[in-house]
Amino acid sequence: MTPFPFSAIVGQDEMKTAMILTAIDPRIGGVLVFGDRGTGKSTAVRALAALLPPIDVVAGCPCNSATLADCPDWAGITQADIVTRPTPVVDMPLGVSEDRVTGALDIERALTRGEKAFQAGLLARANRGYLYIDEVNLLEDHIVDLLLDVAQSGENVVEREGLSIRHPARFVLVGSGNPEEGELRPQLLDRFGLSVEVSSPREIETRIEVMRRRDAYENDHAAFMAHWQAEDAGLRAQILAARAALAGVQVSNVALHDCASVCLALGSDGLRGELTLLAAARAMAAFAGADAITREHIRAAAPMALRHRLRRDPLDEAGTGARVARQLAEVLP
Amino acid sequence: MEDPWARVTVALTLLAVDPAALRGLWLRARAGPVRARVHDALVAFAPRKLHPNITDDALFGGLDLAATLGTGTMHHHAGLLGEGGMLVLSMAERCPPALAVRLAQALDAQTDLGLIALDEAAQDGEGLAPALCERLGLFLDLDALAWADTAPFALPMDQIAQARARLSQVRVTHDARTQVAGVAVALGIDSMRAPLLTLAAARAHAAWRGATELEAQDLALAVALVLAHRATAVPDAPPDDTPPPPPPQPPDDAAQTPPDTDSAQDIPDDMLIDAARAALPAGVLAQLQAGRVARAAQGQSSSGAVRKSKRRGRPLPSRAGALDSTGRVDVVATLRQAAPWQKLRRQSRPDARAGQVLLMPSDIRVRHFRAQTDRVLIFVVDASGSSALARLAEAKGAIELMLADAYATRDHVALVSFRGKNADLSLAPTRSLVQAKRQLAGLPGGGGTPLAGGLQVALETALHARGHGMAPTLALLTDGRGNIALDGSADRAAAGTDAVRLAQLIAQQGIPALVIDTGLRPNPHLASLSGHMGATQIALPRADARALSATLSAAFGD
Helix, strand or coil, rough: CCCHHHHHHHCCCHHHHHHHHHHHHHHHHCCEEEEECCCCCHHHHHHHHHHCCCCECCCCCCCCCCCCHCCCCHHHHCCCCEEECCEEECCCCCCCCHHHHHEEHHHHHHHHCCCEEHHHHEHHCCCCCEEEEEEEHCCCCCCCCHHHHHHHHEEEECCCCCCEEEEECCCEEEEECHHHHHHCCCCHHHCCCCCECCCCCCCCCHHHHHHHHHHHHHHHHHHHHHHHHHHHHHHHHHHHHHHHHHCCCCCCCCHHHHHHHHHHHHEEECCCHHHHHHHHHHHHHHHCCEEEHHHHHHHHHHHHHHHHCCCCCCCCCCCCHHHHHHHHHHCCC | CCEEEEEEHHHHHHHHHHHHHCCEEEECCCCCCCHHHHHHHHHHHEEEEEEECHHHHHHHEEECCHHHHHHCCCEEEEECHCCCCEEEEHHHHHHHHHHHHHHHHHHHCCEEEEEEEEEEECCCCCCCCCHHHHHHHHHHHECCCCCCCCCCCCCCCCHHHHHHHHHHEECCCCHHHHHHHHHHCCCCCCCCHHHHHHHHHHHHHHHCCCCEEEHHHHHHHHHHHHHHHCHHHHHHHHHCCCCCCCCCCCCCHHHHCCCCCHHHHHHCHHHHHHHHHCCCCCCHHHHHHHHHHHHHCCCCCCCCCCECCCCCCCEEEECCCCCCCCCCEHHHHCCCCCCHHHHHHHHHCCCCCCCCCCCCCCCCEEEEEECCCEEEEEEEEEEEEHHHHHHHHHCCCCCHHHHHHHHHCEEEEEEEEEEEEEEEEEEEEEECHHHHHHHHCCCCCCCCCHHHHHHHHHHHHHHHHHCCCCCEEEEEEEECHHHHHCCCCCCCHHHHHHHHHHHHHHHCCCCCEEEEEEECCCCHHHHHHHHCCCCCEECCCCCCCCHHHHHHHHHCCC
């Protein structure tokens, strides 16, 4: 069955906006979605895969390279047949082994044919796409270490079992989880560009609407999809237009000053906060069809770009979202 | 549903009618004749068995080693998930989070897959993983059922097939959705999956009855089977109501139902909530919630995690092992093992290609590692009157600083508090510092000092954590003036003896401990207690929690 359409997800606007922003500009970095169970986190990620515009890849390339020159030489690809594929959205299950993530010696071929060959892992498959980790806060530490390294460098380097392999691994990290079950390591937190908090809708009408649409999706599939896929197509066109407009968005000195002063007021660690905020605001402006970043865009992007970057008092219950909102009101009146 | 056995049979029938929408059944029952009877009925689903330690190979499919090595070409076998159908997970309470999440993802992705989880949880802290509780539609608890209540049952497959054909004709009205949404909110259920599953159950029941409209009885039954066990809040009972009765429902509830109510529009929400309340006695509700929280807090450290790991840690010499996804093959060691035999094997296999290495399954060598276990810091806090008056606030401050350290070193923390007559595990081992902070803030002071009781709970917690592969460490904060014995009597002498006995037990178990004297003056009893426990003793420096934190870090050697 085709996944539930992205536009048909009721509410959860911040989560949807964050995902759209990363689709417009993958350099923003990943999205972290924290919240209760059954709030549509996984649904949104799977819907995103269907929403994204397809990419051109060299046929047979294990890491979805765009041109023959980009293909790693160990893949042994000589023909540049370009095929169109949906943007990859790769699931990373908990308890996944290191070999499956980074790739490893192809044991089957080694044992049966005596050949030394590399079997690409999840990181290769996620190149130029999305890597989705459900329950990211329960991920084992040694896998997190691997991810940190690759997410930072954009390249996966495998040095083991007599293999020396490297390939590009640029992906948007999407993580979801439930904060009640454990904290996320601060280092990994920092690698996510945006972070959103989702909660179940509080209004009864919204909840009824969720049920109505789900019911239609399951029992009146054809008509439902016909309607919402048209909406998705509109959104896709908007994303493509925003991608094209991204480079032309003007960044005034005032906007830069605004970004810096918000981050300064919040005392966010490092400079990644400012950079992400600017990139997110730029994507926001492009999505809205504006030709310059305004204070409105910065105000809308700030909570998701900065929420998880504040120097964190591990014992502060109030949540950092409230702190960001307070400072925003003061610094950007 | 007055008859509990009828509830069981209806649940199984609904699952058979619409397995794709209901996704599965969480069956809480100890092994026994009652469960065996249900198990017999499950045969109609043609289920295939899973166990909690199933390998990824068996689940997702993989290399068929025997056939591959035998023929020299690659052979794969299909996994259980690939074939779809109904799966039965036995000993579901032992299901590690990694497997639970994989099954949950498979359930999300494959509509042809269903899961029946047989949960044999016997004590607090055990239970089905939350990722699965959330997705499996139906819940049945057989523990309250006696053998005499049951009767042999086989699913009537012909009628079920007819009901399934009618399924698409059942209309779900706006009112039914409104009611289900309202009840879910009233029961404190945040997830949106729950009301969706409830509607699916109601629809299946309507189809089973041969109706095309949802009626009151469909919704009431669906609420009892799907929503009741997810409740996090029990809505206020009507003022004159006695405490929520266990099933069967008392007759006066039934009498409230107007006999001519047959349209879903007319049922008051209260009735649906009553249906939910009747489905579970209050005690069970609390127990379920406790189980879930403890389970959630357990996080990634799976049950019975081993200290010798196949995945991580410092490498140990390779050992003989099977080629499956749980370990990493040490290729060099495997080839080294096979090398001396090549000449002999080639003689017996004249068909082998030139240059082919002839391997036997017994040659496979698998890497092993010594893993670093997770540490759990168990704070045992004396919140009694004598202590509270003096330094409880300071002790809390010190613990907060230690919590911040624990956050940095990724330790788990647990909190045991004792006051009045007994001791509680206020917080099961968790990495969630928000929870720890909340528990600590709400910790009341005053009352007697059941020091021995506190040590007993701490010891149990430590042993439990060790059973789960964690390394426990105790930090006891007390003034050592224990005056309540283990049996709850206010007998200072007995209290002292009990405390010493438990301290010795802790030492015997080799659990590292630290005693922090929160008293105003040094206490010789506490010093001897520390001696019995094999613990380091330090005095809480006055009003200087930061210094204490530094002392602790030094004492624990990090």
